[in-house]
Amino acid sequence: MRWHCKKSGFLHEIKKNRVLYLMAVPGMLVTFLMSYIPMSGIILAFKNYRYDMGIFGSPWAANFGFDNFRFFFISGSGFRVSVNTILYNLLNTAVSQVLSITVALLLCEMKKKWFKRVSQSVIFLPYFISWTIVGAFVYNMFDSRKGWFNHMLTALGGEPVDMYLIPWVWVIVICFFNAWKWVGYGSVIYIAAIMGIDVECYEAANLDGASVTQKIRYITLPGIKNTIVIILLLNLGRILRGDFQMFYQIIGNNGQLFRMTDVIDTFVFRSLINSADLSMTAAAAFYQSFFCFIIIVTVNSLIKRFEPDYALF
Amino acid sequence: MKASFKTMVALFALTAATFTLASCGGSGQSPSAGEASQSQASAEAPSASGTPADGIDISENVTVEWYILGAPDPDWDAMMAEFNKLTNEVLNCNVNVTWIDFGNFLTQYPLLLASGENVDLCFQAVWMNFQSEAAKGAFYPIEDIAPIYAPTAYGWLPEEGIKNLSVNGRLYGLTGDNINRELMGYIVRGDLMKKYGIETIDSYKDLENFMQAVVDNDPQIIPLDQGGDGGLFIQMPQNLGLFSVAMYNFPLVVNLESEKEGEIVNLYEFPGTLEYFEMMRDWCSRGFWSKSALSDPPSATYRILTGEVAVEAHSQYSWIDRYLVAPKEYDLQYFPGQPHAYMDSYAQSVAAIGAGSKNPERSLMIYEKIATDERYFNLLHFGIEGKNYEFTENGELNPLDVTLFNPEACSFAWMTKWKAFERDLIGSPPSKAAVWSYVESIAAPNRYKMFSFNSEPVKNEFAAITNTIEEYAKPLQVGLVADPEAGLKTLNEQLYVAGLEKVWAEMQKQIDAYNAEYDS
Secondary structure: OOOOOOHHHHHHHHHHOHHHHHHHHHHHHHHHHHHHHHHHHHHHHHEOOOOOOHHHHOOEOOHHHOHHHHHHHHOOHHHHHHHHHHHHHHHHHHHHHHHHHHHHHHHHHOOOHHHHHHHHHHHHHHHHOOHHHHHHHHHHHHOOOOOHHHHHHHHOOOOOOOHHHOHHHHHHHHHHHHHHHHHHHHHHHHHHHHHOOOHHHHHHHHHOOOOHHHHHHHHHHHHHHHHHHHHHHHHHOOOOOOOHHHHHHHHOOOHHHHHHHOOHHHHHHHHHOOOOOHHHHHHHHHHHHHHHHHHHHHHHHHHHHHOHHHOOO | OOOOOOOOOHHHHHHHHHHHHHHHHOOOOOOOHHHHHHHHHHHHHHHHHOOOOOOOOOOOOEEEEEEEEOOOOOOHHHHHHHHHHHHHHHHOEEEEEEEEOHHHHHHHHHHHHHOOOOOOEEEEOHHHOHHHHHHOOOEOOOOOOHHHHOHHHHHOOOHHHHHHHEEOOEEOEEOOOOOOOOOEEEEEOHHHHHHHOOOOOOOHHHHHHHHHHHHHHOOOOEEEEOOOOOHHHHHHHHHOOEEEOOOOOOOEEEEOOOOOOOEEEEHHHOOOHHHHHHHHHHHHHOOOOOOOHHHOOOOOOOOOOOOOEEEEEEEHHHHHHHHHHOOHHHOOEEEEOOOOEEOOOHHHOEEEOEOOOOOHHHHHHHHHHHHHOHHHHHHHHHOOEOOOEEEOOOOOEEEOOOOOOOOOOOOHHHHOOOHHHOOOEOOOOOOHHHHHHHHHHOEEOOHHHHOOOOOHHHHHHHHHHHHHHHHHHHHHHOOOOOOHHHHHHHHHHHHHHOOHHHHHHHHHHHHHHHHHHHHO
8 A cells, every 4th residue: 555645745654543543553663673672782793792781882793893793704614504494485485375375275275174174273372382392303213223214224125224314414404394384374364465456356257157277377376466475575574594493303413414504503603602702693583684684685686676566565 | 511602682781781781770779889889888887896606697687699600490480489488587588580591591690690680699600701791890809708707618618719809919709618520421311322332432442333323223313412502512622631611612722731831822723622522423424413403403402312412412410400300211421622721710609799789698598508408408499398398217308299390400509519418319320420430540639620700811812713613623523514624614713813823922911920929
């Protein structure tokens, strides 16, 4: 929705829609309190934080305040984990979104109500399982001595495999569990979008003798295209953030696998766990936020240029 | 102690903390330098007006907040009620204890201290970054008030101890007079040794034979508990004549046998290290521990207690701890794995007062009571007499049910160990006396036990090296790297890339300064 008001119309605009604005006030206040005021803490990334001097009283870090960022780059690992994080996010977003859309389409086509409800609940269930538990599942599957995967292999006459020594396997494992956990949640959004499509379109299509696949292709997918773009954009906004819980619980501190499974969040955790330096942690968080910001602004302006209707802002 | 690193939510907690802190920083919750010196001035006031013995003002009833490590036993609250009766009567105050569990101390303690929370007393230790936290202003300096409010607890400290507990010339903690001599070794299932006819474990060769026997005879048991927390590697540097002054697997160590006093060397380039890693590779491929050892989830209890493993590599104190709660038929034995027993640092377990403390004096007075009055000591360490423990005729301690109150597992014992009140445990292993006297016989001085490396000047390189160790050294430690020689080469290359030389120079500088002061 866009409002075209004259410059002098600002007060008029507020007055005209005062009830609407009043309703928005609590949300704006919360955002301001919880998101904007704490942003001043970013300054911590450029300070040598001392507890007794407070955030603003602590001395500035060396190298014009950028000293806290150095650990990230000196070993060359910063680049590697950034690339890993981006690739994982792209892969996970692609896989889980495609699956979410498929699930939403299937659920909407189901005719039996009870079956639809049961399936939806079952698919949604993993969302409530914590990564700690998932980590335990994974361990019990792939543990070299007692894991059921190796039991199964040997029972079928194969040789046991030490999954914890083969990095590429874990890309698949992580992608699978990420999708498994998020598909139910993601599909709800698409189901809502599909429900919002005008029923008359389908009725008209039925009269014209359209098949189910034709209806999906020419009515449903174009109808939810907007939602898809928004979800993708929101995911892009988090592209430098690794899901720490997921990576840490599934991989743990297994150095053998880091080459292909290390993301920014796990790297920072591991580097700083022995020094517990809040300034350096803040520096890492700032690095992520800064680049996420740049990426989302860039992508959004590109979209605005080519498909203005789909831009977020 | 189980200084395990089974950390769960740390990064999130830490990043969240930066924001939490950001929001309260403005409102001045963290005590500023000015406030700290003000409250210190008011703390000194009573000492000027009254004599230490009776002139102390305790008219206001307060609750002091203590933070300690671990998890409470079921009878803890009942005991605390008794304890508070005592403190209320004599000192007009209550003690409220908050436990921080072992899995989370590396993340929760810094947050607690950084928040400026009212911490009247907390457990601290050199392995919890006591010195660097102190340097960041986390604690309340007590050199002025400790002699007044805790004369005994302060008075026994030798000059070396005071130095050890001080940072930048200010005293930040106290500790009990019973300092450990921790000696790493092997805690072994005695019943299995008997079964295989193995008498003793004196060397890697003996250990190897025992573990091979386990693999051959009891394949359902994992021979060695070799998780990611250290396992056998903790004792390795000392067996090469080296001594770690940072994390147990940090590359830079002091070469004790060098002609030059305090020479820092790189553990991973030292002769003998490659042979060790090759042995680990051999042991791992023979199934002495799980190939997923690095991903083993932290277990709720020690794996030797559940019969999952046959050997745990740890100290004689851990042995007593395990022995008391392990099934009796396991008959756990202990064999030393290191040539020398060094006295622990005075900062191995410290009672420190938080910078945000509201009642430092009262807190010290209670601490003093524990050191001087057996009633306080017995309650905290052994529980309620008649319910949790009784003394035998010759004064041994008989814990009535260790599942309700375990005297050995209690973390209070760490910062309040007083020789005068310590008791021998009745269900202790028969060989305890022999082990203890053996430890005495190989006791040796080691000045570097008191040295603590301040990583602050090279914190970026330190962090990068920490990461390199996790990625390249740990797989070598547990023998997961197929070619240890190539693996070791990569590790060293990566260490140099991460800035090893810079940290090396800094550590050598600090060690030289330490030695100059020590020898003067």
